[in-house]
Amino acid sequence: MIVKASVIALAAVLVSSCAGPGVDPTPEQLVIQGQRLFFEETFDGNGRTCSSCHRAEDNYSLTGATVRRLPAADPLFVAETNPDLATLEESAQLRENLLVKENLDGFEDLSRFNLRAVPSLFGLRHTVASSEGPHLGHGGDGSPGDGSLRSFSAGAVSQHFTRTLARQEGVDFRLPTEQEARALEAFMLSLSRPDELALPLPLHNVSAAAGQALFMGEAKCGTCHHNAGADVDPAILGPLGNANFNTGVERLQNTPAQLFGRPVPQPDDGRGRGPGDGTFNTPSLVEAADTGPFFHNNSISTLEEAVEFYDSVEFNTSPAATTVGQISLTTTQVQNVANFLRVVNALENIRRAESLLRSDDIVIIGSIIVGRNILILAHEELTDGLTVLTQASVSASAVEELREAARQTRACQPNVILRLVFPFSSRRRGCVANPSIERSLEHLALARAALVAE
Secondary structure, three states: OHHHHHHHHHHHHHHHOOOOOOOOOOHHHHHHHHHHHHHHOOOOOOOOOHHHOOEHHHOOEOOHHHHHHOOOOOHHHHHHHOHHHOOOOOHHHHHHHOEEEEOOOOOOOOOOOEEEEOOOOOOHHHOOOEOOOOOEOOOOEOOOOOOOHHHHHHHHHHHHOOOOOOOOEOOOEOOOOHHHHHHHHHHHHHOOOOOOOOOOOOEOOHHHHHHHHHHHOOOOHHHHOHHHOOEOOHHHHOOOEEOEEOOOHHHOOOOHHHHHOOOOOOOOOOOOOOOOOOOEEOOOOOOHHHOOOEOOOOOEOOHHHHHHHHHOHHHHOOHHHHHHOOOOOOHHHHHHHHHHHHHHHHHHHHHHHHHHHOOOOOEEEOOEEEOHHHHHHHHHHHHHHHHHHHOOOOOHHHHHHHHHHHHHHHHOOOOOOOOOOOOOOOOOOOOOOOHHHHHHHHHHHHHHHHHEOO
16 A cells, blocks of 8 residues: 555656646656647647557657557548548558658648658657748648648648648647647657767677678768758758758659559659659668568568669759769668768667667656566567568677566566656656666667677
8 A cells, every 4th residue: 555655645746747837848747738739739630639649659650560459440441440431541441551642732632642651759859940930741841831740740640630622720620739739749759869979889780880881981871860860961061950852752663552552552753732842851771670560651671772763864863963963872881871871860869769768758666667668668679679680680699688687677666666756757766776677777788799899
């Protein structure tokens, strides 16, 4: 009873940590509010939340494994269960190829739409800065109004949360208030890594090191993905920041969605409303290895195939190739570049897992850990890191350390768990050291040392 009372008291503290009416929230409180909105708020719509598509367990994207395990009544599939929303999605393409319907040219003619992948929200902090203003979504113009991340939430609600296809504000949904838009923006930005990388990294793996040299040189990847991020190299293309390019990817034939054909996707003309300019936004590559499939329409399944695309006729005859130059890569070079991206991704998995395990969100009272969600996410980060390395047999020593770190993290989760109203709240109360967490952190440090020299 003492433990239960302590946890209930803790819950009261966490709830009170949010700013009251008329009080401007602190940045920390704003993130907490945005997190609650992201995972729980339906905006009086069809039952969907932001996390219906941008799943935390899927790196804030959407994977086939998740789609297959969700029940038929999940709001993601509302177009299958609500006759008023039967054409909100192309449900077969959503289930098979993870593509959602976007009315990019407006809602006046609902027969005009595109099918696009659900982009990961990792790295948003590093993609909204552009000399042309914020770039959001696959086309860089996914936000209505002023194009900002705050306005992006309003566009998402109108597109995906509506009760009917009439999309009448106040009837089919409500738009986020200014305060809610601020909070959602703060939470989404909080998901980003704090800093860009500074390449080159002192990598131990020979293949990854060779791939890094190619990335920064002959393969020209760093021209558009400076430091493996989403900005162009200012020394080559000037101070553009995050930019759009026509890489010829839309010209690919026999993509999974085309072959599936229910329906065959309409041509996607990229940025701009009817017609677009054929360009698509540059994503960050630090998180690429565990956020596939790739490109705006999930047209490429594997990381190696995504790298190999830039040695294709489609790319080498594209406007982007005119800007950066044609690219020619051998099979070995493709694998080396992919292995470099796998190592970079694994290092980011390690960073995020360490951050989660050191989080103030994990509160240990007796045998109860409050913050189980944090431990689950940390374990999933380690699983992602293991997957991206083992898929190409990169760094057996790092894999061994990550596997043990994952085992120790899983051991942190006791049988009795209490979830709070704010399971990710960032207030620490009564924390004590946990041996499994400490051992997991030790193995994470060893895994990093196996990948990169300190």
